[in-house]
Amino acid sequence: MNDYLHNTIPNLKPFNYEHHHDALFINKPWVLVNGISKKKSVYTFKEDNILEISRKNNVITTSWSINIQNVLSIETEDGKITVSAFFKDDDILVLNNQSKEEFAMYINATNYEDDINSVEDIQAFLKDKYKKKVSTIIYDHEFYYIEKSEEFGPFKVEVLAEKVNSGEISAFCFVRDVNEHDYSNRMRIEDLLHEL
Structure with missing residues (x-):
């Protein structure tokens, strides 16, 4: 299953509890990229294994957990799923389904000035992000x-x-x-x- 993911999105860093959990993962608003053209969903993984999924004026509270191999179990409306977590960058999270060839991509837009509500917003976010990254690399x-x-x-x-x-x-x-x-x-x- 991981070959499918890594061929689709290269250069992923596996979730590392010590490095990612507190600094990048917990209490961050993760905008779900998949399906954003139909509806915007924001996932917030909170302490005490609480997961809040926000859609428009509706907030669903469910649960999540992580095991010693850094594999997450998430309770969703569709049942329990097990995923491996990866970071493309500090603000791009990928959750790879353990039992299917599918993954969900999320963007943490906390440090981005505009809201992300559409595919066009995602494109603008990524363009801005990588333009800044290229400028920094070139400058140094x-x-x-x-x-x-x-x-x-x-x-x-x-x-x-x-x-x-x-x-x-x-x-x-x-x-x-x-x-x-x-x-x-x-x-x-x-x-x-x-x-x-």
Whole structure:
């Protein structure tokens, strides 16, 4: 069953009680992605094994538990289900059904300014989230650039931006990440600056 999940959503981190339970999992409003186009559901896993499922003006209180292998049992309207929990990122939770090839994905939008009520809202959330992540990675990373067949660097993007602004180099110079061996991806300084 896990192959199905990991092929669909790569790079998942298994739920780790010490790392995830208190800091990321408990008392957080998890918006269910599956079926959001029909109705919005928010799951809040509370202490004392209480699970609140909110839909519009309706709140259902049920229960959940976790065993020593970090497998959750959840009591739902459809009966009891057993799931393995994974995190894609700190604010994306995936619960993989232990007995079927199906999973539920949730978003914790606590640190997101807008409400998530539709597929379009989810797309906007993910775009914003990963744009910030890419900007952070690019900002902290170093790159080589090539000009007139000579390679220079490595430099952080802010240094490259200063060189472009001062006219020392062209924004159209090709760059490569310090971990790449050549310039085959055809990325230019200008491309990096657009992501910041």
